Amino acid sequence: MRAKSALVTLAAAAVTLSGCGFHGLYGVNLPGGTDTGSNPYTIYVCFANVLDLVPQSNVKVNDVAVGKVEEISLTKKSDNCGDPALAGWSAKVKLEIRKDVDLPDNARATVQQTSLLGEKYVQLAQPFTAPSDTKLHNGSLIPLTRTGSAPEVEEVLGALSLVLNGGGLQQIRVIATQLNDALKGNESAVRDLFTQLQTFTGSLDVQKVQIVNALVSIDKLSATLNQQRSVLVDTLSTMPQALKILSDERGKLVGLLTGLSHLGVVATDVVTKTESALVDSLQSLNPTLTTLTAAGGDLPKSLKILGTFPFPVGLTTQFVRGDYANLHLELDLNLQDELCALLGNANGNKLPAICTLALPKSKNATKASADAAAAAQIAPMLIGAGR
Numbered sequence: 511m512r513a514k515s516a517l518v519t520l521a522a523a524a525v526t527l528s529g530c531g532f533h534g535l536y537g538v539n540l541p542g543g544t545d546t547g548s549n550p551y552t553i554y555v556c557f558a559n560v561l562d563l564v565p566q567s568n569v570k571v572n573d574v575a576v577g578k579v580e581e582i583s584l585t586k587k588s589d590n591c592g593d594p595a596l597a598g599w600s601a602k603v604k605l606e607i608r609k610d611v612d613l614p615d616n617a618r619a620t621v622q623q624t625s626l627l628g629e630k631y632v633q634l635a636q637p638f639t640a641p642s643d644t645k646l647h648n649g650s651l652i653p654l655t656r657t658g659s660a661p662e663v664e665e666v667l668g669a670l671s672l673v674l675n676g677g678g679l680q681q682i683r684v685i686a687t688q689l690n691d692a693l694k695g696n697e698s699a700v701r702d703l704f705t706q707l708q709t710f711t712g713s714l715d716v717q718k719v720q721i722v723n724a725l726v727s728i729d730k731l732s733a734t735l736n737q738q739r740s741v742l743v744d745t746l747s748t749m750p751q752a753l754k755i756l757s758d759e760r761g762k763l764v765g766l767l768t769g770l771s772h773l774g775v776v777a778t779d780v781v782t783k784t785e786s787a788l789v790d791s792l793q794s795l796n797p798t799l800t801t802l803t804a805a806g807g808d809l810p811k812s813l814k815i816l817g818t819f820p821f822p823v824g825l826t827t828q829f830v831r832g833d834y835a836n837l838h839l840e841l842d843l844n845l846q847d848e849l850c851a852l853l854g855n856a857n858g859n860k861l862p863a864i865c866t867l868a869l870p871k872s873k874n875a876t877k878a879s880a881d882a883a884a885a886a887q888i889a890p891m892l893i894g895a896g897r
Contacts, residue, residue, distance in 0.1 A: 544568050544575040550606050551648035552580070555619045556591035557657050560601040561630055563621055568631040569605050570622075577607035579632060592653035600654060605632060607646070614641035619652050621659040 557563075560582060569577035581604040587597040613634060622633045637656070693700055714721070735742065756763070802809070 544578045546577055546606050546608050547610075549609050550577065551609055551646075553605050553607060553646055553648075553650045553652065554589075555603045555605060555632065555652045555657060556585060556589065556654045557601045557603060557619075557621060557659065558596065558654055559621075559659050560603060561621055561659055561662060563603070563630045563632070567629065569607060569634065570631055571611060571613070571634045573633075575631075576611045576634075577605055580604040580606050590651065590653070592655050596654065603632065611646070613646045615644040615646055615650060616642040616656065617646060617652065619657045623660055626663060 563579065563582065565579050565581060567579040568575045569579065583602050583604075585591050585597050585600045585602045587594050589597070589602055591597070591600060591602065593600075611634075614637060616637045616639070618635045618637055620633045620635070621630055623630055
C-alpha cells in the first residue's frame with residue numbers, strides 16, 4: 511500500500527513538472543529576495559550579456575539593495591533597446607524597484623558580482639553625463655548604450671593564462687631590453703629631447719589662440735574659394751589659351767623689350783651728351799626771363815603807347831590838323847574767321863573744335879567761352895586815338 515502511494519506521488523510530480531516546463535535549477539526562482547514594499551515601480555534594462563543572472567537577484571544602488579530581478583527574456587526589435595541587429599542576441603531584464611528610489615531617467619546599469627565566486631546582481635548608478643531632469647518611473651527603459659557587465663573570473667583567468675603561456679611576456683621582455691640598451695649612455699640626449707618636447711608643447715599651448723584663429727581664417731578662405739569656384743574654373747580654363755598666345759607672340763615681345771632697351775640706351779646717351787648744353791641754355795635764358803618778370807605790367811602799357819608814337823596817348827588830333835590827320839586806323843589782329851574758313855575748306859566744311867569757341871566779351875576777361883552765339887570780337891587798337 512505504501513509503495514503504491516509513493517508511485518502515485520512520483521507520477522503526479524512528473525505530470526506537474528512536465529506541464530510547467532521544468533528547465534533545471536536555473537528555472538527555479540531564488541527564495542526570498544529584496545522586499546520592495548508597497549507600490550513598487552517596474553523598469554526594463556537591456557544587457558548584451560547577463561552572464562548567469564537569475565530571477566530574484568538583487569538590484570542595488572551604491573551597494574544597497576533596492577529591488578529585485580523579476581524576469582529575463584530575449585530582446586525583440588520592438589523593444590527599442592538601441593541596436594536592432596542585436597535583437598534576439600541580447601537580454602531584456604525586468605526589474606522591480608522600491609518607490610522611494612530616486613534616479614534620473616538616463617541612469618546606468620551593470621551586472622556585478624558580490625565576490626570572486628559570489629552571486630550576480632544588477633547595479634544602478636548615476637550617468638557619466640549630466641543627469642536628466644526626468645526620473646525613473648514605471649515602464650522606463652535603459653538601452654544597451656548605458657549598460658554593461660563586470661569581467662568574469664573565467665575571462666580574467668583566461669587572459670592571465672594567455673599572458674603567462676607565451677602570450678606576451680617574452681615580447682615585453684625583449685622590448686624592455688632593447689629600450690634599455692637604446693637609452694644606455696644617451697640619458698642626456700633623451701632628457702634634452704623631453705625638454706624640447708615640453709618647450710614645444712608649451713609654445714603650442716601659449717599660441718593656441720593664434721592657431722585657432724589661423725584655422726578659422728583658413729576655413730573662411732576655403733568657403734570664399736568654394737563660392738568663387740566657377741570664377742576660378744573659368745580662369746584656369748582660359749589660362750592655357752592666354753599662355754599659348756604669349757608663347758606665339760614671344761618673338762614680338764622679345765623684340766619690343768629689346769627695342770625699349772636700345773631706346774633707353776640712346777636716350778641716356780643723348781641726355782648725357784646734351785646735359786651741359788641744356789643747362790647752359792637755361793642759365794642764359796635766366797637773365798631775360800628775370801627782366802621780363804621784373805617788367806611786369808609795364809610791357810602792355812608800352813605796347814599801347816607804341817601805336818601812337820611819337821605823339822602822346824589821346825592827344826594826336828590836337829597836334830596834327832588836316833584832311834588826313836584825323837584818319838583813324840583800326841588794326842584787327844583777330845584772324846580766327848580767316849583761319850577757320852581756310853581750315854573748313856581744307857576739311858570739307860568741317861570746322862575744327864577751336865573754331866567753335868567764343869572769344870571773351872570783355873577786354874578784362876582771361877578765358878574763352880564755349881557759347882558760340884555769344885562770341886564777341888576783340889577790341890581793335892585805334893591808332894591816333896590812343897584807345
